[in-house]
Amino acid sequence: MPRTRADELAAAPGEGSDLVGPRVENARAVLRRGPLCLDTAAEELLTRAVERLPLSGRGRARVARVSQTIAALAGAERVLPEHVGEALSYRHPAGLA
Numbered sequence: 001m002p003r004t005r006a007d008e009l010a011a012a013p014g015e016g017s018d019l020v021g022p023r024v025e026n027a028r029a030v031l032r033r034g035p036l037c038l039d040t041a042a043e044e045l046l047t048r049a050v051e052r053l054p055l056s057g058r059g060r061a062r063v064a065r066v067s068q069t070i071a072a073l074a075g076a077e078r079v080l081p082e083h084v085g086e087a088l089s090y091r092h093p094a095g096l097a
Contacts, residue, residue, distance in 0.1 A: 027072035036068045038079040045081045049088055063087045 030036070038046065046067075050060050064079075066087035071079045 023073055023075075026075070027069065030072045031068065035065075036071050036076070036079050038064070038067070038084070039081075041081045042067070042079045042084045045084045049084070053088075053091075059091075063091070066090060 046060065046063060049055060049063070055063065063084065064087075067079050067083040070086050071083040074083070076083065
């Protein structure tokens with residue numbers, strides 16, 4: 001993950017564990033049933049990322065898994081392009097150069 005910037009550290013605190021915990025449990029239950037499917041636009045974004053960025057097959061699989069987790073935490077039924085975009089943003093910048 002990229003290094004945290006000073007303005008992010010100075011920001012107001014995020015959600016507390018009492019709010020996040022139930023969302024995490026729900027996401028775990030959703031993912032136990034099986035992986036969430038990528039919608040067409042999310043699949044296209046991931047394909048473009050593989051073509052333009054130095055992503056191996058393993059890297060693509062990781063981005064897909066992280067985007068599924070992000071979608072489950074958001075309560076989405078399918079993986080959307082914004083979930084894939086967020087997952088790609090967590091890649092180390094050196095790995096995306």
